[in-house]
Amino acid sequence: xxxxxxxxMLIVEDDEVLLRALxxxxxxxxxxxxxxxxxxxxxxxxxxxxxxVVLLDLLLPKMNGFDYLKILKSEPAIKNIxxxxxxxxxxxxxxxxxxxxxxxxxxxKSDTDxxxxxxxxxKILKN
Amino acid sequence: MKNxxxxxxxxxxxxxxxKKQFIINQAxxxxxxxxxxxxxxxxxxxxxxxxxxxxxxxxxVVAFFEEKGAYAKINFDYNLRRxxxxxxxxxxxxxWVVKLSLILFLxxxxxxxxxxxxxxxxxxxxxxxxxxxxxxxxxxARIMKTMPRPELLEVKKKSGGDFxxxxxxxxxxxxxxxxxxxxxxxxxAPVDAKGNWQVQYLHSKFKLSDGNxxxxxxxxxxxxxxxxxxxxxxxxxxxxxxxxNLVKNVDxxxxxxxxxxxxxxxxxxxxxx
Numbered sequence: 577x578x579x580x581x582x583x584x585m586l587i588v589e590d591d592e593v594l595l596r597a598l599x600x601x602x603x604x605x606x607x608x609x610x611x612x613x614x615x616x617x618x619x620x621x622x623x624x625x626x627x628x629v630v631l632l633d634l635l636l637p638k639m640n641g642f643d644y645l646k647i648l649k650s651e652p653a654i655k656n657i658x659x660x661x662x663x664x665x666x667x668x669x670x671x672x673x674x675x676x677x678x679x680x681x682x683x684x685k686s687d688t689d690x691x692x693x694x695x696x697x698x699k700i701l702k703n
Numbered sequence: 704m705k706n707x708x709x710x711x712x713x714x715x716x717x718x719x720x721x722k723k724q725f726i727i728n729q730a731x732x733x734x735x736x737x738x739x740x741x742x743x744x745x746x747x748x749x750x751x752x753x754x755x756x757x758x759x760x761x762x763x764v765v766a767f768f769e770e771k772g773a774y775a776k777i778n779f780d781y782n783l784r785r786x787x788x789x790x791x792x793x794x795x796x797x798x799w800v801v802k803l804s805l806i807l808f809l810x811x812x813x814x815x816x817x818x819x820x821x822x823x824x825x826x827x828x829x830x831x832x833x834x835x836x837x838x839x840x841x842x843x844a845r846i847m848k849t850m851p852r853p854e855l856l857e858v859k860k861k862s863g864g865d866f867x868x869x870x871x872x873x874x875x876x877x878x879x880x881x882x883x884x885x886x887x888x889x890x891x892a893p894v895d896a897k898g899n900w901q902v903q904y905l906h907s908k909f910k911l912s913d914g915n916x917x918x919x920x921x922x923x924x925x926x927x928x929x930x931x932x933x934x935x936x937x938x939x940x941x942x943x944x945x946x947x948n949l950v951k952n953v954d955x956x957x958x959x960x961x962x963x964x965x966x967x968x969x970x971x972x973x974x975x976x
Contacts, residue, residue, distance in 0.1 A: 593752045594712065597713065635720075664721070685717035689706075689710060690709050690713060691706050
């Protein structure tokens with residue numbers, strides 16, 4: 577499957593209001609934004625799209641973010657895709673678990689400044 | 704500015720999530736309070752996220768569709784009921800807040816508050832220039848202090864909003880009864896040989912406004928052109944029947960039906976938490 581010329585960002589978020597907000601934040605025309613609202617669809621889209629970065633929520637219907645990360649990192653074709661977690665879960669156990677499964681960075685929603693998140697994503701995409 | 708707004712959306716979604724988690728493990732009045740707070744948060748989020756729905760086209764985001772094997776624009780699978788309910792509630796709440804603010808800070812817009820308290824009360828007055836029925840003879844009669852005052856012993860409410868006033872008086876004289884309203888209403892009744900008198904107020908013939916009214920009586924001798932002093936003032940309350948209220952308040956009821964539908968919508972939303 578041919579990949580799009582523009583770089584692709586996959587946003588996995590089941591809260592539709594937040595999904596729209598994130599789209600508005602990242603949409604600048606420089607890259608294509610794709611989205612998924614459940615873990616199962618996110619995995620299928622990742623396998624087909626091979627996005628340049630994934631912004632992942634952990635609490636998702638059908639398949640949670642941890643299982644998504646496990647499968648992602650077990651498949652050679654997609655295991656190097658950088659995944660940034662943006663989650664409501666702020667406990668150390670969840671943070672360590674996600675990072676242990678290969679998440680590049682972990683942002684807790686209650687403490688996150690979206691400007692920092694935006695800078696992080698742009699840095700990944702430019703590299 | 705845009706980032707601050709989006710940060711607020713992020714923060715609110717997080718607070719809503721945390722509140723939902725908190726409510727799941729709660730019971731009793733605390734849970735009710737937190738559900739109330741949750742609804743307020745949702746309303747607030749509904750208001751501030753409205754531009755996201757207005758400015759961002761639903762089909763602005765692309766996704767990869769396996770069945771199509773290509774990119775395609777997608778529509779968000781958003782919860783229409785939530786958006787409609789919360790937007791509706793927000794609009795109604797905003798209208799109420801504006802009205803309340805006007806009443807509190809700019810009362811002249813609405814005029815005096817129609818609270819129907821005692822300040823609106825008009826006492827019955829025989830000298831009131833706008834008597835419902837002009838009775839010049841009664842109005843100009845000389846007060847005779849030696850003339851016994853009739854007594855109003857009973858104010859009996861009957862079905863359909865009617866009242867029966869009865870009492871004792873000087874046999875074979877006339878009793879005059881005054882009812883307070885926007886105008887004073889006047890009734891006369893003969894006192895029988897046993898000294899009993901009775902006046903019937905028929906709601907169908909003359910409608911007193913809802914609220915408190917006073918009633919006073921005095922004796923009257925038409926031939927002599929004299930009247931007694933008035934007896935003790937008594938009070939009674941008039942309340943419209945449900946049918947009258949229904950006809951009178953049909954627009955208010957229509958408004959309330961909208962509110963009830965919205966409350967029902969909130970209830971359904973709460974059930975989906």
